Amino acid sequence: MKSQSRRDFFKLLGLGGATLLASSVPAMGSEKGGANNEALGMLYDATMCVGCKACMATCKRVNGDYGSLSYERASFDPDGLWDAPQDLSGSTRTLIKLCKESDSRWSYVKYSCMHCQKPSCVSVCPVSAMTKDKVTGVVDYNKDTCIGCRYCQVACSFTIPKFQWEKTLPQIVKCDLCRNTNLREKGITACAEVCPVGAITFGKRKDLLAIAHDRLQDNPGRYIHHVYGEHELGGTNHLYLSALSFEKLGLPTLPDNAPAEFSEKIQHTIYKGFVAPVALYSTLCFIALKNQKGQEKNGHKEDGE
Amino acid sequence: MAGHHDEFIRLEGKIFTKSFFVLLTLVIIGFYYIGVRYVKGIGAVSNMSDGYPWGIWIAYDVATGTAIACGGYAMAILIYIRNHWKFHPLIRSALLTSLFGYCLAGFSVMVDLGRYWNSYGFFMPARWQINSAMFEVALCVMAYSTVLVIEFLPAVLWSLENSRGETLRKVSAWLHPRLVPDEAKLASGLEWVRAAAAWLRPRLDKVLVFFIVLGITLPTMHQSSLGSLLLIAATKLNPLWHTGFLPLLFLINCIYIGYAIVIMESIISSYAFKREIEYNELAGLSRIIPWLTVIWLSVRIGDLVHRGQIVNALKFDFYSCFFLLEFCLVAGGSMILFSRRMRRSPRWLFITATMIILGGGLYRFNVYLIGFNPGQGWHYFPSFAEVMITVGVIALEILGYQVLVKVFPVLPNPHKHGANGHAQEPVGLPPGAVPQGK
Ligand code: SF4
Ligand code: SF4
Ligand code: SF4
Numbered sequence: 079m080k081s082q083s084r085r086d087f088f089k090l091l092g093l094g095g096a097t098l099l100a101s102s103v104p105a106m107g108s109e110k111g112g113a114n115n116e117a118l119g120m121l122y123d124a125t126m127c128v129g130c131k132a133c134m135a136t137c138k139r140v141n142g143d144y145g146s147l148s149y150e151r152a153s154f155d156p157d158g159l160w161d162a163p164q165d166l167s168g169s170t171r172t173l174i175k176l177c178k179e180s181d182s183r184w185s186y187v188k189y190s191c192m193h194c195q196k197p198s199c200v201s202v203c204p205v206s207a208m209t210k211d212k213v214t215g216v217v218d219y220n221k222d223t224c225i226g227c228r229y230c231q232v233a234c235s236f237t238i239p240k241f242q243w244e245k246t247l248p249q250i251v252k253c254d255l256c257r258n259t260n261l262r263e264k265g266i267t268a269c270a271e272v273c274p275v276g277a278i279t280f281g282k283r284k285d286l287l288a289i290a291h292d293r294l295q296d297n298p299g300r301y302i303h304h305v306y307g308e309h310e311l312g313g314t315n316h317l318y319l320s321a322l323s324f325e326k327l328g329l330p331t332l333p334d335n336a337p338a339e340f341s342e343k344i345q346h347t348i349y350k351g352f353v354a355p356v357a358l359y360s361t362l363c364f365i366a367l368k369n370q371k372g373q374e375k376n377g378h379k380e381d382g383e
Numbered sequence: 384m385a386g387h388h389d390e391f392i393r394l395e396g397k398i399f400t401k402s403f404f405v406l407l408t409l410v411i412i413g414f415y416y417i418g419v420r421y422v423k424g425i426g427a428v429s430n431m432s433d434g435y436p437w438g439i440w441i442a443y444d445v446a447t448g449t450a451i452a453c454g455g456y457a458m459a460i461l462i463y464i465r466n467h468w469k470f471h472p473l474i475r476s477a478l479l480t481s482l483f484g485y486c487l488a489g490f491s492v493m494v495d496l497g498r499y500w501n502s503y504g505f506f507m508p509a510r511w512q513i514n515s516a517m518f519e520v521a522l523c524v525m526a527y528s529t530v531l532v533i534e535f536l537p538a539v540l541w542s543l544e545n546s547r548g549e550t551l552r553k554v555s556a557w558l559h560p561r562l563v564p565d566e567a568k569l570a571s572g573l574e575w576v577r578a579a580a581a582w583l584r585p586r587l588d589k590v591l592v593f594f595i596v597l598g599i600t601l602p603t604m605h606q607s608s609l610g611s612l613l614l615i616a617a618t619k620l621n622p623l624w625h626t627g628f629l630p631l632l633f634l635i636n637c638i639y640i641g642y643a644i645v646i647m648e649s650i651i652s653s654y655a656f657k658r659e660i661e662y663n664e665l666a667g668l669s670r671i672i673p674w675l676t677v678i679w680l681s682v683r684i685g686d687l688v689h690r691g692q693i694v695n696a697l698k699f700d701f702y703s704c705f706f707l708l709e710f711c712l713v714a715g716g717s718m719i720l721f722s723r724r725m726r727r728s729p730r731w732l733f734i735t736a737t738m739i740i741l742g743g744g745l746y747r748f749n750v751y752l753i754g755f756n757p758g759q760g761w762h763y764f765p766s767f768a769e770v771m772i773t774v775g776v777i778a779l780e781i782l783g784y785q786v787l788v789k790v791f792p793v794l795p796n797p798h799k800h801g802a803n804g805h806a807q808e809p810v811g812l813p814p815g816a817v818p819q820g821k
Pocket of ligand 2: 207224228
């Protein structure tokens with residue numbers, strides 16, 4: 079009897095977990111349909127970039143009002159005459175940095191949202207404030223629905239979404255491929271439009287990939303033989319070419335599968351059609367009612383009722 | 384819970400004690416900083432950054448705090464599902480702590496949310512995003528807090544019904560000249576409230592079991608989802624903690640923490656309020672814990688072995704040390720609890736319960752903060768103001784508990800002790816402790 083009830087207890091515990099165990103079995107039928115290569119994106123070629131920061135300035139000018147971006151002051155510039163962001167931030171969607179390997183070998187790098195094919199930020203946002211456009215593949219942010227939980231920041235492997243920590247009414251800031259500004263008005267992103275040396279190419283992912291591979295083919299010694307973003311985390315629409323290792327540029331070495339696929343698989347296994355919770359509730363109701371009846375019969379005549 | 388109201392009593396005593404004022408001070412400091420946060424933004428009070436967007440408000444108040452608040456959940460499983468009614472006297476105080484824990488977790492979330500005014504979006508189906516573990520956690524936690532209020536309602540109704548009216552009369556005497564001009568009307572109003580409570584209570588008792596079961600289902604869902612929250616951080620959470628078993632581990636973890644907290648709480652309240660310790664109940668409870676922790680530790684270790692991470696666990700670097708600390712606390716506490724003699728010593732019960740709570744809590748901290756590394760040189764250590772906000776919230780919780788046990792019948796009634804011991808639990812009751820009737 080006693081081991082019986084203990085076993086029941088563990089069985090019960092298992093109910094929540096049983097479905098989980100099933101999930102450690104290899105995925106079946108998750109839509110691994112390959113990348114959407116019609117999506118819009120950009121190819122940044124670090125070997126061509128001259129570090130003029132025209133893209134940074136333009137991004138802020140074009141998207142300043144829409145994205146509530148402001149100029150960031152340096153400590154020696156109290157009047158804010160000069161924008162001096164240190165990093166991507168609640169006021170800066172894109173940033174150029176200089177990475178030195180040695181005195182003679184260095185490279186610039188541009189940071190902005192990677193517009194992942196299977197974006198973690200979209201997968202985790204509880205109120206659909208982060209969305210991915212099905213056609214263009216642009217990952218956009220809507221401040222009118224965002225609750226500011228910052229789960230997107232936790233989730234993004236590139237730590238791209240930034241939060242306005244210093245503001246009373248803060249929001250998330252990230253590159254939206256100029257979706258609501260330059261892209262809509264001129265059909266090209268502002269940073270790609272102004273780049274004086276053509277280091278930023280704007281276009282469809284399939285064309286960008288073709289260009290990237292051509293460059294790798296034509297200049298064997300110039301690049302590291304890898305298009306960053308082609309496979310990382312299931313592919314991104316923002317691609318990179320570089321002469322220095324990507325790790326050095328601050329682009330992390332990442333696996334080919336999207337974290338969002340892993341987590342959604344588990345979450346879906348548990349909550350598929352809401353069957354498990356309902357089953358759990360009804361089973362428990364049944365047990366509890368039975369127990370309560372038994373208890374009332376045995377125990378509490380003296381309590382009235 | 385039908386008809387068992389005399390199992391519980393209201394604690395007699397002054398409300399305004401010394402500890403009341405100490406706690407009140409902490410609460411006030413905490414709320415001052417909360418005020419600053421709302422005026423000047425989160426950055427003004429906290430050290431959180433874009434690399435560490437979740438600090439102790441989430442890691443402690445939400446992830447760990449709700450586990451500590453799982454006493455009500457764990458007890459409900461034991462009593463209503465495992466059919467051990469002799470633990471019933473412990474349930475109300477457990478429910479009360481759960482209620483506080485969850486409400487304050489909800490409160491901390493509102494402090495933490497950057498754009499809190501948009502949170503009504505959780506009630507707009509168009510915005511629902513069912514892939515998000517946080518969506519699930521948020522809805523379940525809100526629902527569960529409501530269920531907890533309903534579960535606690537019988538105690539409130541009882542008090543309303545049975546109030547001999549001293550307090551009420553005092554209130555009315557105070558109200559009378561100021562607000563309500565007509566004393567007769569007021570008296571009849573109070574009478575009406577009492578009658579309504581008397582009418583409602585038996586009816587509520589009848590359907591209460593459905594809420595209780597809901598109160599078991601919902602935590603099962605959201606406690607496991609609290610683990611799922613970090614599944615997405617595959618590239619940031621250290622492999623010692625990142626595993627597909629996170630939901631299962633969080634679920635078991637909250638149940639054993641729940642039992643440990645019930646033990647700790649009843650020992651503390653016995654000392655603080657100078658009441659007899661509920662030996663049998665506590666020994667029985669402490670017997671369950673090691674079984675749960677053994678399962679938990681097996682999943683934990685099995686998973687590490689399976690993923691080839693066991694070497695990293697024994698490297699004695701930063702992460703490995705925190706892993707080992709967490710492991711030793713939980714394993715050590717459980718080892719002691721396997722001994723029957725230890726289970727009957729209040730001191731050891733207290734020590735082991737503390738170890739289990741610390742170890743289990745550290746596990747959650749490890750997952751949410753310590754094992755989390757966004758790379759690129761990000762660092763996080765909570766600021767003073769940030770800590771004070773959390774301290775203020777905890778102080779409010781204890782304060783509320785202290786006051787409410789003196790207002791409502793919450794604590795086990797020592798004279799009715801063991802009256803429900805019909806589900807003969809093999810705890811080995813000493814002959815003297817045979818359940819007595821009335
Ligand atoms: S890089 Fe980060 S923010 Fe941009 S789409 Fe991917 S997950 Fe989202
Ligand atoms: S911070 Fe806003 S956009 Fe990011 S996950 Fe939360 S609600 Fe979504
Ligand atoms: S695409 Fe637009 S928003 Fe994004 S970095 Fe370039 S200019 Fe800025």
